[in-house]
Amino acid sequence: MKKWMQFLVLITSITSASVLLASGGEGGGSQMPPVTNAKWKAECGSCHMLYHPGLLPERSWNKMMAGLDKHFGENASLDAATRDEITRFLALNSADKQDNRRSSRINQSIPASATPLRISETRYFISKHDEVSASTFKRKSIGSAANCVACHKGAEKGDFSESQVKIPR
Numbered sequence: 001m002k003k004w005m006q007f008l009v010l011i012t013s014i015t016s017a018s019v020l021l022a023s024g025g026e027g028g029g030s031q032m033p034p035v036t037n038a039k040w041k042a043e044c045g046s047c048h049m050l051y052h053p054g055l056l057p058e059r060s061w062n063k064m065m066a067g068l069d070k071h072f073g074e075n076a077s078l079d080a081a082t083r084d085e086i087t088r089f090l091a092l093n094s095a096d097k098q099d100n101r102r103s104s105r106i107n108q109s110i111p112a113s114a115t116p117l118r119i120s121e122t123r124y125f126i127s128k129h130d131e132v133s134a135s136t137f138k139r140k141s142i143g144s145a146a147n148c149v150a151c152h153k154g155a156e157k158g159d160f161s162e163s164q165v166k167i168p169r
């Protein structure tokens with residue numbers, strides 16, 4: 001290879017590396033990576049969509065998993081072994097353990113003194129949805145703000161990118 005060509009290859013690889021870094025933001029990427037666990041999928045996806053663990057901090061998941069008998073007006077109790085396995089999975093992948101920009105923004109929007117159980121009540125969620133009216137969330141095709149997957153088709157995989165947002169009628 002000619003010297004100038006080697007130089008060109010070098011510059012090209014440096015440029016693409018820095019583009020990757022820029023899209024990566026604070027180290028681990030801007031989007032939450034998809035994560036899964038069989039018990040979580042079976043037990044936490046039976047009444048509603050699966051909420052990615054990176055949407056809430058560990059203390060929120062711990063509190064939720066300790067009160068499953070009174071889960072938003074439902075009894076979602078599990079046997080101790082299943083509950084403990086799911087709790088560990090949620091904790092390991094929680095917003096304060098994840099290295100991606102989305103999760104750290106959510107985490108930073110929650111005061112240290114608060115332990116929210118609803119993603120839809122975090123400051124981050126509210127600021128991102130200030131243009132969606134209450135009546136839109138109540139549409140039959142949506143139901144409530146908690147039904148992320150109605151508008152974000154990749155929600156269960158942790159994909160909330162703006163280009164994928166589509167509000168159903």
Ligand code: HEC
Nearest residue numbers: 043044046047048051072074075076117118119120144146
């Ligand atoms: C028996 C049915 C049922 C099961 C099983 C269940 N949930 Fe729920 N969950 C609900 C209901 C009902 C709501 C409130 C939904 C709404 O407001 O639209 C809810 C809400 C939530 C929310 C809040 C969403 C938001 O941001 O407003 C989270 C997070 C959640 N559930 C996580 C879990 C996890 C984790 C599990 C598994 C351990 C689980 N759920 C199992 C019924 C259930």
Ligand code: HEC
Nearest residue numbers: 119120128137144145146147148150151160161162165167
């Ligand atoms: C009624 C439809 C609807 C529902 C339901 C909904 N969203 Fe959204 N979401 C939107 C719209 C619209 C935007 C703004 C997109 C834009 O700025 O172009 C948005 C933006 C976001 C963003 C920011 C995207 C970005 O990159 O800036 C995140 C994260 C997000 N939503 C998460 C959620 C979560 C988590 C839930 C469920 C707890 C949810 N959304 C429920 C419509 C919805």
